[in-house]
Amino acid sequence: MIETTMQMEQADLMIAIFGAFDENIKLIERELGVSVVSRATELKISGDPEAVGVAERVFAALLEMARRGEAVSTQTVQYVIGLAREGRESEVHTMGRDVLVITAKGKPIKAKTLGQKKYMEAIRTHTITMGIGPAGTGKTYLAVAAAVAAFRDKQVSRIILTRPAVEAGEKLGFLPGDLQSKVDPYLRPLYDGLFDMMGAENFQKHMEKGSIEVAPLAYMRGRTLDDSFIILDEAQNTTPEQMKMFLTRIGFGSKAVITGDVTQIDLPDGKTSGLKEASRVLMDVPDIAQCYLTDKDVVRHELVQRIVKAYADYESRKMSHVREDRPARAVRAARSDKPDAPRKFQRRLEGRR
Numbered sequence: 001m002i003e004t005t006m007q008m009e010q011a012d013l014m015i016a017i018f019g020a021f022d023e024n025i026k027l028i029e030r031e032l033g034v035s036v037v038s039r040a041t042e043l044k045i046s047g048d049p050e051a052v053g054v055a056e057r058v059f060a061a062l063l064e065m066a067r068r069g070e071a072v073s074t075q076t077v078q079y080v081i082g083l084a085r086e087g088r089e090s091e092v093h094t095m096g097r098d099v100l101v102i103t104a105k106g107k108p109i110k111a112k113t114l115g116q117k118k119y120m121e122a123i124r125t126h127t128i129t130m131g132i133g134p135a136g137t138g139k140t141y142l143a144v145a146a147a148v149a150a151f152r153d154k155q156v157s158r159i160i161l162t163r164p165a166v167e168a169g170e171k172l173g174f175l176p177g178d179l180q181s182k183v184d185p186y187l188r189p190l191y192d193g194l195f196d197m198m199g200a201e202n203f204q205k206h207m208e209k210g211s212i213e214v215a216p217l218a219y220m221r222g223r224t225l226d227d228s229f230i231i232l233d234e235a236q237n238t239t240p241e242q243m244k245m246f247l248t249r250i251g252f253g254s255k256a257v258i259t260g261d262v263t264q265i266d267l268p269d270g271k272t273s274g275l276k277e278a279s280r281v282l283m284d285v286p287d288i289a290q291c292y293l294t295d296k297d298v299v300r301h302e303l304v305q306r307i308v309k310a311y312a313d314y315e316s317r318k319m320s321h322v323r324e325d326r327p328a329r330a331v332r333a334a335r336s337d338k339p340d341a342p343r344k345f346q347r348r349l350e351g352r353r
Contacts, residue, residue, distance in 0.1 A: 005043065100142065101152070112138070124146070129289045130291065157228070159228070161212075187215075221245055234260060
């Protein structure tokens with residue numbers, strides 16, 4: 001058991017790090033098993049030597065973020081604790097520096113995790129980027145932000161957002177209205193991102209001018225998309241044929257981002273996911289980046305991160321059980337195939353008679 005003291009520069013930085021009702025401090029104490037006491041601009045940390053060392057590195061990283069004016073939420077603290085345990089807390093300073101775009105409400109959109117930072121960098125430097133990861137990692141939202149940024153900077157003259165119209169395990173039936181009204185429920189997440197970035201009025205104006213197009217994937221066939229920023233969302237629900245069709249639409253001066261979660265495929269049984277196949281086929285093709293986000297990059301509620309990890313662990317255990325059970329099934333099958341098995345069965349029947 002040891003105790004160490006850290007000096008904070010300003011009281012307002014301590015307030016930013018502590019969070020509402022000291023929720024960040026309570027989280028650090030709970031996760032690391034240390035005790036934290038504050039007096040004026042002084043922090044006293046006590047506990048096991050290793051845990052105290054991790055806590056010191058966490059506070060140093062959070063202090064750096066607070067100095068830059070970044071919000072320090074419980075989610076941020078949880079992420080920094082994970083980095084500090086791996087000895088990577090110094091990488092925090094690379095996050096949040098580059099503002100991707102400012103939303104209609106004046107909110108800056110930045111990377112919140114190192115995985116997101118690599119994803120944003122890949123979009124900036126490659127013609128085609130594949131963002132693959134679980135729900136809540138910001139795949140679609142950051143792609144839309146990058147599209148709006150490129151559009152505002154006049155790098156492209158058009159934004160095209162598309163996704164396959166595949167039902168997520170439930171039948172929506174015959175929806176009322178014209179064709180656009182029928183496909184709107186599938187495209188709602190894309191609309192939400194654009195509303196947030198551009199504001200409803202600007203979005204509507206650009207839609208009417210044809211500068212922004214939101215359409216189901218089937219509408220892409222036969223087109224060549226020049227000078228455009230194209231986003232294919234929910235790509236795990238494309239067939240290999242649809243994915244090939246989409247990839248061959250890209251024209252001169254265009255950029256494409258393909259997003260999807262291979263753990264949430266809604267295709268009928270036996271159908272291969274176009275995203276899975278494309279990630280294998282295009283692995284070594286230049287100017288195509290593949291970014292894999294994990295549960296550590298989840299930026300929704302903390303519980304979403306736990307849910308994603310729980311499902312990943314469950315799938316891993318299930319696959320392990322299947323592999324272990326194969327030899328036993330093979331032995332049972334071999335035994336049932338013995339030549340004398342039918343004769344034994346016949347003798348039992350004769351005995352009963």
